[in-house]
Ligand SMILES: Nc1ncnc2c1ncn2[C@@H]1O[C@H](COP(=O)(O)OP(=O)(O)O)[C@@H](O)[C@H]1O
């Protein structure tokens with residue numbers, strides 16, 4: 001009989017400007033997924049989310065079912081309590097937390113070694129890009145790519161004195177919608193623009209050259225197209241820099257905006273919220289640490 005288990009998975013901010021679909025950073029904000037065997041699926045959500053209480057809508061349950069059937073076992077059901085501290089469809093990787101939790105819980109229950117291959121083969125069936133999935137699993141700052149069915153990735157130390165100030169608008173923007181506005185092709189000069197900046201971002205982190213993060217977090221792959229969906233985006237970035245931020249970008253596919261800083265976190269957050277408000281968008285902000293450890297599973301009883 002399966003014991004009662006709990007997975008705790010960090011939020012993630014992906015892209016960090018130029019690192020589109022590759023850079024990801026885990027943050028100290030967590031979704032929790034408690035689960036035990038049960039005949040049929042029962043889902044409790046805190047705060048209440050009727051959409052996610054339907055098994056067919058809930059990625060955590062869908063992953064449990066997939067992993068069970070992948071082992072040629074019948075999925076009889078589960079009793080789930082999901083505590084969502086991460087706002088949904090805001091660019092903080094909430095979907096990735098559900099997928100990662102489902103994979104880790106399934107591996108724990110079946111006592112299956114969780115190889116990279118098993119993790120990514122399963123995860124990509126639910127989310128086709130690794131930049132949230134990987135840091136949600138492993139923690140910290142990661143870069144990743146998928147080539148011919150294999151995921152290549154690295155995790156590097158992230159400066160411990162940098163925090164993330166995240167301004168979260170009160171409207172949802174699904175990743176699917178935010179990806180739908182991206183162009184099929186981009187000019188060569190824009191490709192060069194992003195490669196140069198993504199490279200500079202990595203080396204600036206390694207060398208602690210925080211003065212270079214502003215230019216390193218500029219982007220031409222996705223932000224120019226997505227900002228049309230996010231009123232006040234440019235104004236929010238400007239105000240974050242006025243408050244002393246080191247580097248500012250869209251968080252994942254948005255609409256949240258993330259500002260990296262070693263100081264003035266409260267002022268930066270207030271300035272970002274003020275800038276959103278004067279563009280007609282209500283928002284709030286959080287000051288978050290980098291999570292360096294990633295997802296955890298514990299036995300509750
Ligand atoms: N268990 C779950 N927890 C959170 N989101 C979930 C879950 N299952 C499905 N989803 C769906 O994932 C979507 C959010 O994913 P996405 O659009 O990628 O935004 P983000 O990852 O920034 O939250 C929402 O439509 C949400 O309903």
Ligand SMILES: N[C@@H](CCOP(=O)(O)O)C(=O)O
Pocket residue numbers: 012013014015020021022090091092093094095129131132175178179222251252253254
């Ligand atoms: N690279 C992806 C990242 C999506 O992150 P999310 O937190 O918004 O799901 C993209 O920009 O589409």
